[in-house]
Amino acid sequence: MKPLKLFNLLLNAFGEQGWWPVTEPNAVKPSYKKRAGLTKRQKFEVCIGAILAQNTSWKNVEKAIENLSRNGLLSVKAINSCSQKKLALLIRSSGYFNQKSVRLKRFAAHIVSCYNGSIEKMLSKPVEKLREELLSLHGIGPETADSILLYAAFKPVFVVDAYTKRIAERVFAKKFHSYAELQAFFESGIPKSVACYNEFHALLVELGKNYCSKNPKCSECPINKNCYYYKQ
DNA sequence: TACCAGGTCCTCG
DNA sequence: CGAGGACATGGT
Known part of the structure:
Protein backbone atom coordinates (compact mmCIF):
# COMPACT_ATOMS: atom_id res chain seq x y z
CA MET A 1 0.00 0.00 0.00
CA GLN A 17 -12.45 16.25 9.75
CA GLY A 18 -12.83 20.03 9.65
CA TRP A 19 -9.35 20.83 10.92
CA TRP A 20 -7.88 22.85 12.60
CA PRO A 21 -10.57 23.41 15.26
CA VAL A 22 -10.90 27.11 16.12
CA THR A 23 -13.29 29.30 18.04
CA GLU A 24 -16.00 31.14 16.12
CA PRO A 25 -16.28 34.87 16.80
CA ASN A 26 -19.37 34.48 18.98
CA ALA A 27 -18.31 31.25 20.68
CA VAL A 28 -15.97 30.34 23.51
CA LYS A 29 -14.66 26.93 22.57
CA PRO A 30 -13.03 25.60 19.42
CA SER A 31 -15.11 23.62 16.95
CA TYR A 32 -14.33 21.39 13.98
CA LYS A 33 -15.88 22.77 10.85
CA LYS A 34 -15.16 23.37 7.22
CA ARG A 35 -14.32 27.06 6.81
CA ALA A 36 -13.59 29.29 3.85
CA GLY A 37 -10.75 31.01 5.66
CA LEU A 38 -9.67 32.15 9.08
CA THR A 39 -9.85 35.49 10.80
CA LYS A 40 -6.69 37.03 12.18
CA ARG A 41 -7.75 35.95 15.63
CA GLN A 42 -8.33 32.39 14.49
CA LYS A 43 -4.92 32.22 12.85
CA PHE A 44 -3.34 33.28 16.10
CA GLU A 45 -5.47 30.73 17.91
CA VAL A 46 -4.10 27.97 15.68
CA CYS A 47 -0.56 28.99 16.64
CA ILE A 48 -1.42 29.09 20.32
CA GLY A 49 -3.19 25.74 20.05
CA ALA A 50 -0.22 24.17 18.28
CA ILE A 51 2.04 25.13 21.16
CA LEU A 52 -0.44 24.09 23.82
CA ALA A 53 -1.06 20.74 22.13
CA GLN A 54 2.54 19.60 22.53
CA ASN A 55 2.43 16.12 23.99
CA THR A 56 -1.00 16.71 25.49
CA SER A 57 -4.52 15.56 24.77
CA TRP A 58 -6.63 18.01 22.81
CA LYS A 59 -9.35 17.95 25.49
CA ASN A 60 -6.92 19.54 27.91
CA VAL A 61 -5.92 22.10 25.31
CA GLU A 62 -9.56 23.02 24.67
CA LYS A 63 -10.04 24.00 28.28
CA ALA A 64 -6.97 26.19 28.15
CA ILE A 65 -8.15 27.89 24.96
CA GLU A 66 -11.55 28.42 26.50
CA ASN A 67 -9.92 30.19 29.43
CA LEU A 68 -7.85 32.36 27.12
CA SER A 69 -10.92 33.11 25.05
CA ARG A 70 -13.00 34.18 28.05
CA ASN A 71 -10.20 36.42 29.23
CA GLY A 72 -9.73 38.14 25.91
CA LEU A 73 -6.31 36.63 25.44
CA LEU A 74 -6.57 35.32 21.92
CA SER A 75 -4.51 38.10 20.43
CA VAL A 76 -0.85 38.89 20.02
CA LYS A 77 -1.12 42.08 22.02
CA ALA A 78 -3.05 40.55 24.88
CA ILE A 79 -0.67 37.63 25.30
CA ASN A 80 2.28 39.95 25.02
CA SER A 81 1.09 42.17 27.81
CA CYS A 82 -0.33 39.46 30.06
CA SER A 83 1.93 38.33 32.87
CA GLN A 84 3.53 34.94 32.47
CA LYS A 85 2.14 33.91 35.83
CA LYS A 86 -1.43 34.72 34.93
CA LEU A 87 -1.01 32.98 31.61
CA ALA A 88 0.32 29.86 33.29
CA LEU A 89 -2.70 29.78 35.55
CA LEU A 90 -5.13 29.99 32.64
CA ILE A 91 -3.46 27.30 30.55
CA ARG A 92 -2.89 24.98 33.49
CA SER A 93 -5.02 22.19 32.05
CA SER A 94 -2.79 21.79 29.02
CA GLY A 95 0.13 20.56 31.10
CA TYR A 96 3.73 21.85 31.15
CA PHE A 97 2.10 25.20 31.88
CA ASN A 98 5.28 26.88 33.06
CA GLN A 99 7.15 26.09 29.87
CA LYS A 100 4.18 26.69 27.61
CA SER A 101 3.32 30.06 29.10
CA VAL A 102 6.88 31.19 28.40
CA ARG A 103 6.64 29.80 24.86
CA LEU A 104 3.39 31.65 24.20
CA LYS A 105 4.85 34.90 25.42
CA ARG A 106 8.01 34.47 23.39
CA PHE A 107 5.93 33.78 20.30
CA ALA A 108 3.79 36.87 20.82
CA ALA A 109 6.79 39.02 21.66
CA HIS A 110 8.48 37.95 18.45
CA ILE A 111 5.50 39.04 16.38
CA VAL A 112 5.34 42.35 18.21
CA SER A 113 8.98 43.14 17.73
CA CYS A 114 9.45 41.83 14.18
CA TYR A 115 6.04 42.46 12.61
CA ASN A 116 4.62 45.29 14.63
CA GLY A 117 2.16 42.82 16.13
CA SER A 118 0.73 41.61 12.84
CA ILE A 119 0.53 37.85 12.64
CA GLU A 120 -0.75 38.07 9.08
CA LYS A 121 2.43 39.81 8.05
CA MET A 122 4.51 37.03 9.54
CA LEU A 123 2.39 34.25 8.04
CA SER A 124 2.62 35.75 4.56
CA LYS A 125 6.35 35.16 4.36
CA PRO A 126 7.69 32.51 1.96
CA VAL A 127 7.34 29.06 3.45
CA GLU A 128 11.04 28.16 3.79
CA LYS A 129 11.92 31.43 5.47
CA LEU A 130 8.95 31.25 7.77
CA ARG A 131 9.72 27.68 8.76
CA GLU A 132 13.28 28.56 9.71
CA GLU A 133 12.09 31.55 11.63
CA LEU A 134 9.56 29.53 13.59
CA LEU A 135 12.13 26.85 14.37
CA SER A 136 14.48 29.48 15.70
CA LEU A 137 11.95 30.36 18.40
CA HIS A 138 12.53 28.52 21.64
CA GLY A 139 9.83 25.92 22.20
CA ILE A 140 8.80 25.57 18.58
CA GLY A 141 10.03 22.37 17.02
CA PRO A 142 9.27 20.77 13.65
CA GLU A 143 5.75 19.60 14.40
CA THR A 144 4.61 22.85 15.94
CA ALA A 145 6.21 24.85 13.14
CA ASP A 146 4.63 22.71 10.45
CA SER A 147 1.23 22.84 12.12
CA ILE A 148 1.44 26.61 12.05
CA LEU A 149 2.60 26.58 8.43
CA LEU A 150 -0.19 24.32 7.28
CA TYR A 151 -3.14 25.26 9.45
CA ALA A 152 -2.53 28.97 10.06
CA ALA A 153 -0.48 30.03 7.02
CA PHE A 154 -2.00 27.53 4.55
CA LYS A 155 1.36 26.44 3.18
CA PRO A 156 1.58 22.94 1.68
CA VAL A 157 3.63 21.30 4.44
C1' DT B 1 -2.52 2.64 40.23
C1' DA B 2 -0.18 3.26 36.19
C1' DC B 3 -0.19 4.76 31.59
C1' DC B 4 -1.12 7.83 27.90
C1' DA B 5 -1.76 12.17 25.22
C1' DG B 6 -1.89 16.03 18.20
C1' DG B 7 6.68 17.64 21.61
C1' DT B 8 10.74 20.17 22.72
C1' DC B 9 14.93 20.99 24.95
C1' DC B 10 18.98 19.59 27.41
C1' DT B 11 22.59 16.51 28.70
C1' DC B 12 25.49 12.74 28.20
C1' DG B 13 27.93 8.89 25.82
C1' DC C 1 24.16 11.43 15.96
C1' DG C 2 20.62 8.75 19.73
C1' DA C 3 19.07 7.71 24.01
C1' DG C 4 17.18 9.27 28.22
C1' DG C 5 15.13 12.56 31.37
C1' DA C 6 12.36 16.78 32.60
C1' DC C 7 8.35 19.14 31.99
C1' DA C 8 2.51 18.38 34.23
C1' DT C 9 -2.46 17.95 33.64
C1' DG C 10 -6.68 15.11 33.24
C1' DG C 11 -8.94 10.85 31.55
C1' DT C 12 -9.28 5.71 31.64
Missing part, protein backbone atom coordinates in the same frame (compact mmCIF):
# COMPACT_ATOMS: atom_id res chain seq x y z
CA LYS A 2 1.01 3.61 -0.62
CA PRO A 3 0.27 6.83 1.25
CA LEU A 4 -2.35 7.94 -1.27
CA LYS A 5 -4.29 4.72 -0.86
CA LEU A 6 -4.13 5.08 2.91
CA PHE A 7 -5.47 8.60 2.57
CA ASN A 8 -8.42 7.45 0.49
CA LEU A 9 -9.25 4.60 2.84
CA LEU A 10 -9.22 6.91 5.83
CA LEU A 11 -11.27 9.58 4.11
CA ASN A 12 -13.78 6.96 3.16
CA ALA A 13 -13.91 5.57 6.69
CA PHE A 14 -14.01 8.81 8.68
CA GLY A 15 -15.05 11.60 6.30
CA GLU A 16 -13.72 15.15 6.37
CA PHE A 158 2.87 17.82 5.70
CA VAL A 159 2.63 17.64 9.49
CA VAL A 160 4.25 14.68 11.21
CA ASP A 161 3.36 13.69 14.74
CA ALA A 162 3.62 10.67 17.01
CA TYR A 163 0.52 9.15 15.40
CA THR A 164 1.95 9.58 11.92
CA LYS A 165 5.10 7.73 12.91
CA ARG A 166 3.33 4.91 14.68
CA ILE A 167 0.76 4.41 11.95
CA ALA A 168 3.32 4.56 9.15
CA GLU A 169 5.58 2.04 10.83
CA ARG A 170 2.71 -0.36 11.36
CA VAL A 171 0.85 0.06 8.10
CA PHE A 172 3.89 0.17 5.81
CA ALA A 173 6.18 -2.02 7.93
CA LYS A 174 9.02 0.47 7.54
CA LYS A 175 11.32 2.03 10.07
CA PHE A 176 11.58 5.83 10.02
CA HIS A 177 14.49 7.47 11.75
CA SER A 178 13.71 11.15 11.54
CA TYR A 179 10.97 13.69 11.21
CA ALA A 180 12.28 14.73 7.80
CA GLU A 181 12.32 11.18 6.51
CA LEU A 182 8.72 10.58 7.50
CA GLN A 183 7.65 13.90 6.06
CA ALA A 184 9.39 13.24 2.75
CA PHE A 185 7.81 9.81 2.54
CA PHE A 186 4.29 11.21 2.78
CA GLU A 187 4.92 14.34 0.73
CA SER A 188 6.25 12.36 -2.19
CA GLY A 189 3.26 10.06 -2.27
CA ILE A 190 0.35 12.49 -2.35
CA PRO A 191 -0.70 15.64 -4.21
CA LYS A 192 1.09 18.72 -2.94
CA SER A 193 -1.98 20.61 -1.84
CA VAL A 194 -2.96 22.32 1.37
CA ALA A 195 -6.36 20.63 1.33
CA CYS A 196 -4.84 17.18 1.05
CA TYR A 197 -2.18 17.70 3.69
CA ASN A 198 -4.75 19.22 5.99
CA GLU A 199 -7.14 16.32 5.69
CA PHE A 200 -4.54 13.57 5.75
CA HIS A 201 -2.96 14.68 8.99
CA ALA A 202 -6.36 15.09 10.63
CA LEU A 203 -7.38 11.62 9.49
CA LEU A 204 -4.18 10.09 10.85
CA VAL A 205 -4.90 11.66 14.23
CA GLU A 206 -8.40 10.24 14.15
CA LEU A 207 -7.11 6.78 13.36
CA GLY A 208 -4.33 7.04 15.91
CA LYS A 209 -6.65 8.17 18.68
CA ASN A 210 -9.35 5.61 18.16
CA TYR A 211 -7.68 2.54 16.66
CA CYS A 212 -3.96 2.75 16.10
CA SER A 213 -3.21 3.60 19.70
CA LYS A 214 -0.21 2.23 21.57
CA ASN A 215 -2.29 -0.80 22.31
CA PRO A 216 -4.04 -0.99 18.97
CA LYS A 217 -7.59 -2.17 18.38
CA CYS A 218 -6.77 -3.92 15.15
CA SER A 219 -9.84 -6.10 14.98
CA GLU A 220 -12.10 -3.04 14.83
CA CYS A 221 -9.80 -0.92 12.71
CA PRO A 222 -11.39 0.21 9.43
CA ILE A 223 -8.17 -0.30 7.48
CA ASN A 224 -6.89 -3.51 9.02
CA LYS A 225 -7.24 -5.42 5.74
CA ASN A 226 -4.55 -3.18 4.31
CA CYS A 227 -2.26 -3.07 7.30
CA TYR A 228 0.95 -5.03 7.45
CA TYR A 229 0.96 -4.99 11.24
CA TYR A 230 -2.47 -6.63 11.44
CA LYS A 231 -1.63 -9.30 8.91
CA GLN A 232 1.80 -10.19 10.28
